[in-house]
Amino acid sequence: xxxxxxxxxxxxxxxxxxxxxxxAVVTHGAGxxxxxxxxxxxPRGSAVCSLWHCPAGRPGLLLAxxxxxxxxxxxxxxxxATPAAVPDxxxxxxxxxxxxxxxxxxxxxxxxxxxxxxxxxxxxxxGGIRIPMADLRALVTELGHADVxxxxxxxxxxxxSDSDDVAALRSQLESALSDRFGYDAFAFVHxxxxxxxxxxxxxxxxxDGVHAYVVFVADPDVLDGLLAVEIDAEIESVERGDGVVYxxxxxxxxxxxxFGKELGKPGYKATTTNRNLRTLRKILG
Numbered sequence: 002x003x004x005x006x007x008x009x010x011x012x013x014x015x016x017x018x019x020x021x022x023x024x025a026v027v028t029h030g031a032g033x034x035x036x037x038x039x040x041x042x043x044p045r046g047s048a049v050c051s052l053w054h055c056p057a058g059r060p061g062l063l064l065a066x067x068x069x070x071x072x073x074x075x076x077x078x079x080x081x082a083t084p085a086a087v088p089d090x091x092x093x094x095x096x097x098x099x100x101x102x103x104x105x106x107x108x109x110x111x112x113x114x115x116x117x118x119x120x121x122x123x124x125x126x127x128g129g130i131r132i133p134m135a136d137l138r139a140l141v142t143e144l145g146h147a148d149v150x151x152x153x154x155x156x157x158x159x160x161x162s163d164s165d166d167v168a169a170l171r172s173q174l175e176s177a178l179s180d181r182f183g184y185d186a187f188a189f190v191h192x193x194x195x196x197x198x199x200x201x202x203x204x205x206x207x208x209d210g211v212h213a214y215v216v217f218v219a220d221p222d223v224l225d226g227l228l229a230v231e232i233d234a235e236i237e238s239v240e241r242g243d244g245v246v247y248x249x250x251x252x253x254x255x256x257x258x259x260f261g262k263e264l265g266k267p268g269y270k271a272t273t274t275n276r277n278l279r280t281l282r283k284i285l286g
Contacts (some may be wrong), residue, residue: 010242030102032126042230060163061128065228068158069146073271078210079233114160115163116161116163116164116192117148117159117161117162117192117194118158118160118161118167118170118190118191118192118193119157119158119192119196119285120156120157120158120159120160120171120188121156121157121158121188121189121217121274121276122137122158122178122189122274123156124156124187125137125154125155125156126154126156127155127240130182132182134154136181136182137151137156137158137286138151140177140181141158141160141179143175144173144174146160146161146162147161147162148160152240152280152283152284153283155280157276157280157283159284162273167191170190171188171189173185175188175189185270187271187274188218193285195243195244195283197285199215199242199243200215200242200278200281200282202242203215203278204240204247205238205240205247210251210252211250211252212248212250212251212252212255212277213277214248214250214275214276215242215276215277215278216245216247216264216274217246217274217276218246219271219273220271220272223269223273224244225243227260227263227264232258232259232260233258236250236254236258236259237249237250237251237254237258237261
């Protein structure tokens with residue numbers, strides 16, 4: 002097995018099944034994710050991983066992410082260890098017979114559910130809220146996520162995470178954005194496959210001179226209310242989707258149509274954001 006830093010800095014290590022990853026003493030609180038992410042690769046595949054900071058003297062705790070490659074590793078920050086006594090990222094390997102190592106490989110296989118996400122931020126780089134995309138990528142990376150990228154400058158972020166709690170991811174991102182950039186942040190986090198599905202399901206014919214929008218709605222009651230708006234079917238069309246409203250409206254009438262006027266009310270800031278199909282297809286790559 003090979004263990005390497007995601008940043009490409011530092012040495013590349015051999016990690017034997019059953020080996021111990023021993024980290025220097027850190028200042029993070031117990032249960033915190035350490036900021037150093039790495040990738041383990043092997044014959045079964047690869048996994049992007051983070052380490053938990055656990056209390057000293059409690060070895061044997063599994064890494065935060067179990068590994069697709071079948072490697073069984075443990076984190077131990079050392080009993081009364083110091084950085085001088087236990088070098089950072091030093092690895093020790095227990096002496097094992099080849100037969101025992103084969104047995105560990107067969108028996109120890111931990112699935113690694115890394116999911117792809119899309120975060121759609123409302124109001125970025127409009128109305129005085131200016132956030133450089135490099136700063137946005139840095140912030141999402143600092144939160145412990147991987148494979149972070151942005152699309153256009155309107156607050157569209159792609160990342161991977163081993164968390165499956167979408168609500169927690171949204172709350173984490175909104176809090177971090179508000180703290181870092183000093184504004185009331187609203188983020189809409191969805192699995193990439195959901196964004197792909199609602200994009201592919203757009204029900205209206207795409208035409209020149211007509212905007213094709215997908216409105217992402219965080220509250221089912223708000224979605225019901227938006228669909229109850231009386232519209233002029235000669236001008237625009239709306240239809241319910243899976244957690245979204247599909248909206249077709251002529252260019253230059255997004256703010257003056259009945260649905261556009263309703264959607265533009267301040268009360269919808271926390272529960273809705275919209276993207277046109279071209280942007281969504283770019284986000285999906």
